Amino acid sequence: MAETPQTKLVFQGRCPDCGQRQVSLPAALPALGDDFEWRARDFDSIRQFMLEELAARFPERERWTAADLEVVIVEVLATMLDQISDMADRVAAEAYLETARRPESVRRLLQFIGYNAVQLARLQDDAETKLNRHTAEEKLEKLWLEDPLLMERARRNGPLNVHTQQRMVTTRDYTSRLEEHPIVMRAAARSHWSGSWVTLQVAVILPWVNTLLDDPVSFDENVKSLITEFHEQRGVPVPEWETEPLPTYRMILRLFIDAYRMIGQEVILEDARPVGIIMNLSIKISAGYFQSEVRRAVEAVLGTESDGFFAPGRLRFGEDLHASDLFQVLMNLDGVENVCLNRFKKVGNQFTDQSLSGIIRLDGLEIAVCDNDPANPRRGFYHLTLHGGRKG
Numbered sequence: 180m181a182e183t184p185q186t187k188l189v190f191q192g193r194c195p196d197c198g199q200r201q202v203s204l205p206a207a208l209p210a211l212g213d214d215f216e217w218r219a220r221d222f223d224s225i226r227q228f229m230l231e232e233l234a235a236r237f238p239e240r241e242r243w244t245a246a247d248l249e250v251v252i253v254e255v256l257a258t259m260l261d262q263i264s265d266m267a268d269r270v271a272a273e274a275y276l277e278t279a280r281r282p283e284s285v286r287r288l289l290q291f292i293g294y295n296a297v298q299l300a301r302l303q304d305d306a307e308t309k310l311n312r313h314t315a316e317e318k319l320e321k322l323w324l325e326d327p328l329l330m331e332r333a334r335r336n337g338p339l340n341v342h343t344q345q346r347m348v349t350t351r352d353y354t355s356r357l358e359e360h361p362i363v364m365r366a367a368a369r370s371h372w373s374g375s376w377v378t379l380q381v382a383v384i385l386p387w388v389n390t391l392l393d394d395p396v397s398f399d400e401n402v403k404s405l406i407t408e409f410h411e412q413r414g415v416p417v418p419e420w421e422t423e424p425l426p427t428y429r430m431i432l433r434l435f436i437d438a439y440r441m442i443g444q445e446v447i448l449e450d451a452r453p454v455g456i457i458m459n460l461s462i463k464i465s466a467g468y469f470q471s472e473v474r475r476a477v478e479a480v481l482g483t484e485s486d487g488f489f490a491p492g493r494l495r496f497g498e499d500l501h502a503s504d505l506f507q508v509l510m511n512l513d514g515v516e517n518v519c520l521n522r523f524k525k526v527g528n529q530f531t532d533q534s535l536s537g538i539i540r541l542d543g544l545e546i547a548v549c550d551n552d553p554a555n556p557r558r559g560f561y562h563l564t565l566h567g568g569r570k571g
Contacts, residue, residue: 220264226257276334282320285330293345294337295414345413347439353381353446360435361405362386362428364492365451367544378445381436382452382544384492385428388483389550389558391450392429396420406431414438453548454541455526455559456500460509461519464568468514471571476512477563481505481549489549489559500547502537514568526557 184205190198219225230243230253243250272278276288289296297315323330347353350368357366365384370377383392396418398406403420410417415438418426429448440446464473481488488508494500502520509518523534533539541547549559 222257222261225260226254229253282323282330285334289337292337292341294340296333348441361409365495367496380447382449384451386491393427395425395427451546452544453558454545455557456547456549457524457526458561459522461521461564462515463517463566465514465516468568469571470565470568473514480508483550494547496544496546497542499541500539
């Protein structure tokens, strides 16, 4: 080892306060040789290297046996270095998904790429045996130790999950991700320059007629369980159903958007812009069919139920309304011989009749609606005039 340098104070002049500090540095350490075998990592290679070093340092000794104290010490050191080298390899292997062998390491590495194996395992348990996060992690790691094939299956499925984009970055991402939510039928997003930064305007269509985002939820238990399962599968906070006041539809979708949107991206969630449609329809009925039956069939096919023409989510945002589509669904009804469209326009005196052109243009976040509700004529209505058929 290098010696500690000694400091000496020397006074060469007559001034008793003028001294010079002198330090005698030791000789430099010899250069490290390049004969060290850095690739020696197991017992045999380390033992051989150390014995060769002994033979080189003591050339006068011609015989080395396993009972010699020097050889025993070399083998003990080789054993310890072999264990340390194996431990270093194991520690380095735990940093990569392909070589990791400990269940907790595989679980953490899978979580880094967005594959939550613990959450998937929790969803497989019964509702009565839901586990907290810490207990679920211990249960999953114990299961993987008992059955390594399950851990290998998760190790393969994790990287495949990376190719499935879950984040909301582009406007198309917002549309596709939101339409996966159980309470969203249609979604549309567009970017808007606010003057200082880009803002994303996102509109959704809910599966209930004339329901706004700020209305309190009124789900049954089946819908609540669907939403809870959907949020848990994607690691999104679950709405608190028992709080007062009740959560709104906007609050539920906000939990989902905030979990997947880009940090710093402003997202404005808004309702669709309904455009009420006014129609006057004249229908000729075949002989042998009752007018009341045909009227009920027309009202059903133009209604807002799940199979109706104006059902929520059937028409997309900004989709033009064509009279030919109305003729098609009406002419498919039994007993309908002919359909005449006498009036076809948007609600409002500023809009003209489009019965001759047969098309109503919509744009942006507009959606065509026709609830035919006398209490709310702004959401569209229609008049039916039936000819022929049988009365009753």
